[in-house]
Amino acid sequence: MDVKADKVLDCTGLLCPMPVVKTKKAMNDLEVGQVLEMIATDPGSIPDMEAWAKQTQHELLVAEELDGGKFRFLIRKTH
Amino acid sequence: MAQENGKRRLAMIASKGTLDWAYPPFILGSAAASMDWEVAIFFTFYGLPLLKKKLDAAVSPVGNPAMPMKMPFGPKAFQKINWPIPNLLMANLPGFESVATSLMKQTFKNKGVPSIEQLREACVDLDVRMIGCQMTMDVFGFTKEEFIDECEIGGAATFLEYAADADVTLFI
Numbered sequence: 001m002d003v004k005a006d007k008v009l010d011c012t013g014l015l016c017p018m019p020v021v022k023t024k025k026a027m028n029d030l031e032v033g034q035v036l037e038m039i040a041t042d043p044g045s046i047p048d049m050e051a052w053a054k055q056t057q058h059e060l061l062v063a064e065e066l067d068g069g070k071f072r073f074l075i076r077k078t079h
Numbered sequence: 080m081a082q083e084n085g086k087r088r089l090a091m092i093a094s095k096g097t098l099d100w101a102y103p104p105f106i107l108g109s110a111a112a113s114m115d116w117e118v119a120i121f122f123t124f125y126g127l128p129l130l131k132k133k134l135d136a137a138v139s140p141v142g143n144p145a146m147p148m149k150m151p152f153g154p155k156a157f158q159k160i161n162w163p164i165p166n167l168l169m170a171n172l173p174g175f176e177s178v179a180t181s182l183m184k185q186t187f188k189n190k191g192v193p194s195i196e197q198l199r200e201a202c203v204d205l206d207v208r209m210i211g212c213q214m215t216m217d218v219f220g221f222t223k224e225e226f227i228d229e230c231e232i233g234g235a236a237t238f239l240e241y242a243a244d245a246d247v248t249l250f251i
């Protein structure tokens with residue numbers, strides 16, 4: 001999906017629960033409708049981000065594994 | 080179930096103060112608050128010192144038979160070795176606990192796990208309610224001044240009143 005991110009958050013090298021904690025904080029700085037791109041290396045980050053999006057009701061547009069053990073997420077702030 | 084404000088609620092009791100057991104309440108607390116849940120942690124008995132301004136949580140492998148003893152340095156294969164150290168030796172070797180504590184802290188740091196201080200700070204930032212047990216303070220001789228400013232003091236009734244409406248309740 002080709003969506004332009006309004007802000008990029010680097011969570012590489014961080015383990016649970018920091019990607020989720022930092023994502024939450026980064027979302028606070030966005031306006032409704034804006035998109036955050038988050039990059040993580042935590043192997044548990046895909047299920048964690050899916051759960052996080054379900055609970056916070058923000059829209060998880062992309063959750064994908066990249067080369068080199070990285071994971072990329074695009075999240076749209078909905079409220 | 081959710082609160083009147085639409086939020087889910089997590090109520091936890093932190094009853095243990097060693098480094099290994101200090102992690103779960105702060106990890107779950109910061110994660111839940113990051114998911115927009117309301118969170119309170121009641122710190123009681125050995126968990127109470129986790130509210131001290133200066134944290135000194137240590138870990139003891141003594142009587143902790145499942146705890147892996149691993150080295151945080153050297154080649155990967157070396158780091159994976161689980162050192163079989165008999166309890167009798169650990170209990171009698173002066174300084175073993177501080178060695179075990181620094182090994183665990185270094186291993187956690189190398190892997191990207193935040194320190195207890197960082198996790199507690201995240202909890203404070205995310206408005207996690209932290210309640211120190213009044214009775215434990217009296218028994219062990221703590222004063223409110225020794226604890227972080229963001230905590231409050233309460234008793235069993237304070238916790239239960241909050242937990243009565245919780246979606247998830249954990250005793251750690």
